[in-house]
Amino acid sequence: MNASRAPVRQSSVRAHNLALVLQTVANSADRPSRAAIAGATGLTRATVSALVDDLIAGGLLIELDPAPRTGAGRPAAGLALASQGPAGLGLEINVDYQAACVVDLTGAVRHRFVARRDQRLLSPGTALAELGDLAVQARAAAEADGLVLAGAALAVPGLVAADGLVRVAPNLGWLDVRVPDLAGLPVTVDNEANLAALGELRADGAEPTFLYVSGEIGIGAGIVLDGGLYRGGRGWSGEIGHVTVFPDGRPCRCGANGCLEQYAGQEAVAADPDLAASALGIALSAVVNLLDIGVVVLGGAYAPEFDRLRPGIEAELHRRVLTADLAPVTLRPAALGSEAAMRGAADAVIRSVREDPAGWLAQAV
Amino acid sequence: MNASRAPVRQSSVRAHNLALVLQTVANSADRPSRAAIAGATGLTRATVSALVDDLIAGGLLIELDPAPRTGAGRPAAGLALASQGPAGLGLEINVDYQAACVVDLTGAVRHRFVARRDQRLLSPGTALAELGDLAVQARAAAEADGLVLAGAALAVPGLVAADGLVRVAPNLGWLDVRVPDLAGLPVTVDNEANLAALGELRADGAEPTFLYVSGEIGIGAGIVLDGGLYRGGRGWSGEIGHVTVFPDGRPCRCGANGCLEQYAGQEAVAADPDLAASALGIALSAVVNLLDIGVVVLGGAYAPEFDRLRPGIEAELHRRVLTADLAPVTLRPAALGSEAAMRGAADAVIRSVREDPAGWLAQAV
Numbered sequence: 013m014n015a016s017r018a019p020v021r022q023s024s025v026r027a028h029n030l031a032l033v034l035q036t037v038a039n040s041a042d043r044p045s046r047a048a049i050a051g052a053t054g055l056t057r058a059t060v061s062a063l064v065d066d067l068i069a070g071g072l073l074i075e076l077d078p079a080p081r082t083g084a085g086r087p088a089a090g091l092a093l094a095s096q097g098p099a100g101l102g103l104e105i106n107v108d109y110q111a112a113c114v115v116d117l118t119g120a121v122r123h124r125f126v127a128r129r130d131q132r133l134l135s136p137g138t139a140l141a142e143l144g145d146l147a148v149q150a151r152a153a154a155e156a157d158g159l160v161l162a163g164a165a166l167a168v169p170g171l172v173a174a175d176g177l178v179r180v181a182p183n184l185g186w187l188d189v190r191v192p193d194l195a196g197l198p199v200t201v202d203n204e205a206n207l208a209a210l211g212e213l214r215a216d217g218a219e220p221t222f223l224y225v226s227g228e229i230g231i232g233a234g235i236v237l238d239g240g241l242y243r244g245g246r247g248w249s250g251e252i253g254h255v256t257v258f259p260d261g262r263p264c265r266c267g268a269n270g271c272l273e274q275y276a277g278q279e280a281v282a283a284d285p286d287l288a289a290s291a292l293g294i295a296l297s298a299v300v301n302l303l304d305i306g307v308v309v310l311g312g313a314y315a316p317e318f319d320r321l322r323p324g325i326e327a328e329l330h331r332r333v334l335t336a337d338l339a340p341v342t343l344r345p346a347a348l349g350s351e352a353a354m355r356g357a358a359d360a361v362i363r364s365v366r367e368d369p370a371g372w373l374a375q376a377v
Numbered sequence: 378m379n380a381s382r383a384p385v386r387q388s389s390v391r392a393h394n395l396a397l398v399l400q401t402v403a404n405s406a407d408r409p410s411r412a413a414i415a416g417a418t419g420l421t422r423a424t425v426s427a428l429v430d431d432l433i434a435g436g437l438l439i440e441l442d443p444a445p446r447t448g449a450g451r452p453a454a455g456l457a458l459a460s461q462g463p464a465g466l467g468l469e470i471n472v473d474y475q476a477a478c479v480v481d482l483t484g485a486v487r488h489r490f491v492a493r494r495d496q497r498l499l500s501p502g503t504a505l506a507e508l509g510d511l512a513v514q515a516r517a518a519a520e521a522d523g524l525v526l527a528g529a530a531l532a533v534p535g536l537v538a539a540d541g542l543v544r545v546a547p548n549l550g551w552l553d554v555r556v557p558d559l560a561g562l563p564v565t566v567d568n569e570a571n572l573a574a575l576g577e578l579r580a581d582g583a584e585p586t587f588l589y590v591s592g593e594i595g596i597g598a599g600i601v602l603d604g605g606l607y608r609g610g611r612g613w614s615g616e617i618g619h620v621t622v623f624p625d626g627r628p629c630r631c632g633a634n635g636c637l638e639q640y641a642g643q644e645a646v647a648a649d650p651d652l653a654a655s656a657l658g659i660a661l662s663a664v665v666n667l668l669d670i671g672v673v674v675l676g677g678a679y680a681p682e683f684d685r686l687r688p689g690i691e692a693e694l695h696r697r698v699l700t701a702d703l704a705p706v707t708l709r710p711a712a713l714g715s716e717a718a719m720r721g722a723a724d725a726v727i728r729s730v731r732e733d734p735a736g737w738l739a740q741a742v
Contacts, residue, residue, distance in 0.1 A: 171700060179703060221610055233667070237607075244669025245586055246704055251666040254699045256659050259623060268697045294621050297633075298663050301616040302598070304609025332633045334619045335536060338544060339611055 026063075027370035029055060033063045034072060034093075034369050043076060043090025064091060070373040071097030071160070072117065072365070093118045098162035098365050098372060099154050101197065102358025103143060104204060106169055107131055107183045107229035108278075110143050112150040113351070115358035116159060117365065123153040124351075136189045147195035162365045162372060164197040165357035167204035169230045171248045176201040182265045183230040183273075200360065204353040205250050206241055208311050208346070209234020211356030213241075215347040222307035223299055224346070225252060225292075226353065227281070227314035231273050235303070253277070255295045278313045281321070289321045293328020300333045300341055311346030312353070318345035391428075392735035394420060398428045399437060399458075399734045408441060408455025429456060435738040436462030436525070437482065437730070458483045463527035463730050463737060464519050466562065467723025468512060469569060471534055472496055472548045472594035473643075475508050477515040478716070480723035481524060482730065488518040489716075501554045512560035527730045527737060529562040530722035532569035534595045536613045541566040547630045548595040548638075565725065569718040570615050571606055573676050573711070574599020576721025578606075580712040587672035588664055589711070590617060590657075591718065592646070592679035596638050600668070618642070620660045643678045646686070654686045658693020665698045665706055676711030677718070683710035 036049050044052070050060045067073040074094045095116045104111045108130050114123040125146050131139050147164065154161055170181025178189040178201060191199050209224035213236050224234040231253035235242040243249055253273035254266055261270030274280060275291035296308055310318055322343055329343075330336050346352050365372045401414050409417070415425045432438040439459045460481045469476045473495050479488040490511050496504050512529065519526055535546025543554040543566060556564050574589035578601050589599040596618035600607040608614055618638035619631055626635030639645065640656035661673055675683055687708055694708075695701050711717050730737045 171703070180699075182699070235667070242602075242668075245671050246669055246700070248700050248703075249667060249669040251669075251699045254666045254697065255663045256697055257621075257624065259655075259659055266699055271697075290624075294624055295663075298620045298660075299667060301619045302600070302614060302664060302667065303607075304611055304614040304616075306610050332619065332621055332636075334545075334547070334616045334631055335611070335613050338536070338613075 023370075027368070029053075029059065030063055030067065030369045030373070031367060033060060034067060034366055037073060037091050038093055038366060043092050045088035045090060047088060049091070066373060067369060070369070072369055072372065095120065096158050097160065098362075099159040100358035100361030100365075101147060101150055101154070101161050101164040101195070102354045102356070102361070103147060103164060103166040103194065103199070104168075104354040104357065105131060105139060105143055105166065105184070106204065106353075110139070110146055111351075111354045112143075112146045113354050113358050114150050114154045114157075114159065114161075115355065115362055117362060119359070119362065121351075121355065121358075122157060122159065123150055125149055125153075131184055136184070136186050139184070140189075140191060140194070144192075144194045147197070151195040151197075161195075161197060163200065163361040164194060165200040165202065165207070165360045166191055166194075167207045167353040167357045168201060169204050169228060169232060171251075172201050172203050174247060183228075202357070202360070203232060203234075203247075203250070204228075205232030205234045206243065207234075207356035207360065208348070208352035209236050209309075209356070210241055211348050211352045211359050212236075212309055212311065212346055213239070214359060218347070219307045221305060222309050223296070223303075223305050224309045224311055224352075225296070225314065226312040227276065227278060227310065227317075228312045229278050231277060233299075235305075252295055252299065255298060257291045257294045281313070281317060285317070285320050286324055289324025290328055292321065293325040294332065296325060296341075297329055297332035300329065300335075304335070305341075306339060307342045307344070309344055309346050311348070312350055315345045315349045315352075318343075388735075392733070394418075394424065395428055395432065395734045395738070396732055398425060399432060399731055402438060402456050403458055403731060408457050410453035410455060412453060414456070431738060432734060435734070435741055437734055437737065460485065461523050462525065463727075463741075464524040465723035465726030465730075466512060466515055466519070466526050466529040466560070467719045467721070467726070468508060468529060468531040468559065468564070469533075469719040469722060470496060470504060470508055470531065470549070471569065471718075475504070475511055476716075476719045477508075477511045478719050478723050479515050479519045479522075479524065479526070480720065480727055482727060484724070484727065486716075486720065486723075487522060487524065488515055490514055490518075496549050501549070501551050504549070505554075505556060505559070509557075509559045512562070516560040516562075525741070526560075526562060528565065528726040529559060530565040530567065530572070530725045531556055531559075532572045532718035532722045533566060534569050534593060534597060536616075537566050537568050539612060567722070567725070568597060568599075568612075568615070569593075570597030570599045571608065572599075572721035572725065573713070573717035574601050574674075574721070575606055576713050576717045576724050577601075577674055577676065577711055578604070579724060583712070584672045586670060587674050588661070588668075588670050589674045589676055589717075590661070590679065591677040592641065592643060592675065592682075593677045594643050596642060598664075600670075617660055617664065620663060622656045622659045646678070646682060650682070650685050651689055654689025655693055657686065658690040659697065661690060661706075662694055662697035665694065665700075669700070670706075671704060672707045672709070674709055674711050676713070677715055680710045680714040680717075683708075 205226040220239040233250035233252040258270035262274040264271035570591040585604040598615035598617040623635035627639040629636035
């Protein structure tokens with residue numbers, strides 16, 4: 013029994029240490045040497061060297077020539093994440109466009125594809141077939157660069173069950189849609205505002221607690237509390253687009269009246285930006301009164317409209333948030349702009365490789 | 378250095394084990410024997426006996442005679458929480474009443490005092506002086522029973538800073554009020570809906586995730602996620618009373634228009650219960666759309682009005698919650714009824730004794 017246990021423990025220690033070394037390189041401001049990694053992790057230099065060799069062989073790290081000599085002694089070679097190894101395919105389907113991007117292990121966007129077309133005119137099968145074409149293009153572009161897609165993730169504007177079934181996406185007209193493999197890859201499906209919020213959380217200088225609001229034709233939100241996404245009891249939190257702002261107001265596709273979406277969706281913003289800002293301010297005041305969140309990030313189609321929307325939103329927050337005088341709410345545009353959901357999707361794939369390089373190496377062999 | 382460390386570690390082990398034994402008794406359906414506690418905790422019988430003796434001497438446990446013999450052998454004596462030892466003083470100040478209760482270590486309410494008077498007519502100093510009189514009565518009643526007050530906690534309808542300063546309680550007209558010692562005891566201050574939600578969480582059969590709504594003249598909420606209270610970035614979550622339901626509606630004391638409080642506060646419920654239920658339903662729909670919470674508990678003055686309010690609330694939830702058809706929301710009245718906040722306050726004191734009996738024993742000596 014001990015004999016059969018030992019290898020399992022050793023391989024699990026190796027998996028842990030591979031991830032530790034990879035994350036140490038990823039989080040370094042400069043290109044650390046093997047010795048610097050040993051110092052930072054507490055692993056021996058021999059262990060670090062063996063792990064680094066495996067990560068280089070698997071296409072996850074590269075070793076760069078030392079910088080030109082500036083002082084005494086021979087500088088050590090530096091390690092960096094490979095930009096030519098595994099990559100993530102990020103997909104997004106929204107009401108009036110489909111999009112795909114390829115993000116490499118360093119987090120750089122290598123390719124973007126956008127197809128603008130009103131998805132409401134398409135059946136789910138047709139929409140997914142068109143998305144499949146976009147995914148095939150993205151895969152070809154990635155492979156032409158020598159990249160290998162480690163996986164695909166799709167952002168949808170709707171309620172997604174834990175097993176990836178899209179239960180309902182009101183603005184697409186989808187009900188219980190199962191997403192097939194696209195471009196030969198299994199696809200992880202998640203709500204677009206959740207993915208965008210996770211993307212934003214990992215952007216430079218992000219706060220640990222904020223509300224991310226994604227404004228497209230529909231409006232969703234991702235609630236980030238203490239560095240983690242709050243998904244709710246069934247994974248369906250953040251439906252700010254269906255928060256009532258005018259109880260007897262405009263009818264919504266969901267069957268209710270006066271939903272935020274009818275006043276601050278992308279089309280409504282274009283038609284009457286002042287009313288949109290005011291409606292957003294009313295709904296955001298509810299969020300702040302309920303959750304005491306001090307930072308609101310506006311993303312999706314709101315990002316380029318930020319300066320135009322800000323005064324109207326702030327006026328409502330000032331008027332309607334009980335604690336406005338004690339602790340003002342900070343509004344800012346999304347760092348990733350309107351690409352946050354698709355980038356968040358690709359990032360989810362990249363993160364899974366970074367967190368489990370052993371899994372990638374086993375599969376790549 | 379080792380010599381000075383050892384006693385600290387021993388005393389910390391003893392403190393841990395005292396709490397473990399006390400909790401084991403508290404969580405037992407019947408009266409466990411010393412042997413049963415040893416079995417449940419993994420401690421030796423000798424250790425358990427020494428700890429039990431200390432807990433009995435400190436007034437935290439009692440040992441009861443064995444039940445009459447029903448079979449062969451001599452039944453062991455059983456242990457139970459002492460009802461004559463430490464007790465908690467729970468205090469509440471709300472818009473139209475003050476209340477105090479004494480709760481013993483078993484969780485039983487031993488005394489209740491309520492003084493109905495509109496607090497809005499009083500200065501904070503006068504209100505707190507009157508609350509002090511109530512606390513003195515409660516302390517005298519507790520001591521006449523042979524109880525010793527282990528502490529006092531106060532529930533207030535307002536925003537409380539981490540250091541206990543009441544920053545603002547709009548319906549009391551309080552601004553930056555510091556609560557003094559009452560009846561000779563330092564007082565822990567917390568938001569009334571938070572304390573009520575914690576009280577409700579520990580009631581039998583409570584769910585780990587729910588929204589507690591406390592309806593008095595003002596309305597507050599406690600958000601319980603996965604068995605813990607979500608307090609928000611600055612401790613000011615749950616201000617559902619100031620969620621906008623009718624943007625251009627009735628002016629509120631907070632300076633905004635159309636706050637829930639103006640339509641579903643206690644006075645508004647009496648004047649127009651149908652409108653109150655509808656307004657509550659609109660605000661609760663926002664909470665469920667944002668947080669995906671499946672259970673809403675109505676407490677405070679809502680508890681006795683539950684059957685009257687329910688249909689109107691449910692109609693709005695059904696209409697306005699995006700996931701209403703996928704996963705209905707359960708509404709129920711608070712198990713502790715309108716006493717939840719004051720009970721929650723007393724319970725907070727009792728819990729601190731249960732979690733740190735060593736602290737109590739050191740102080741009682």
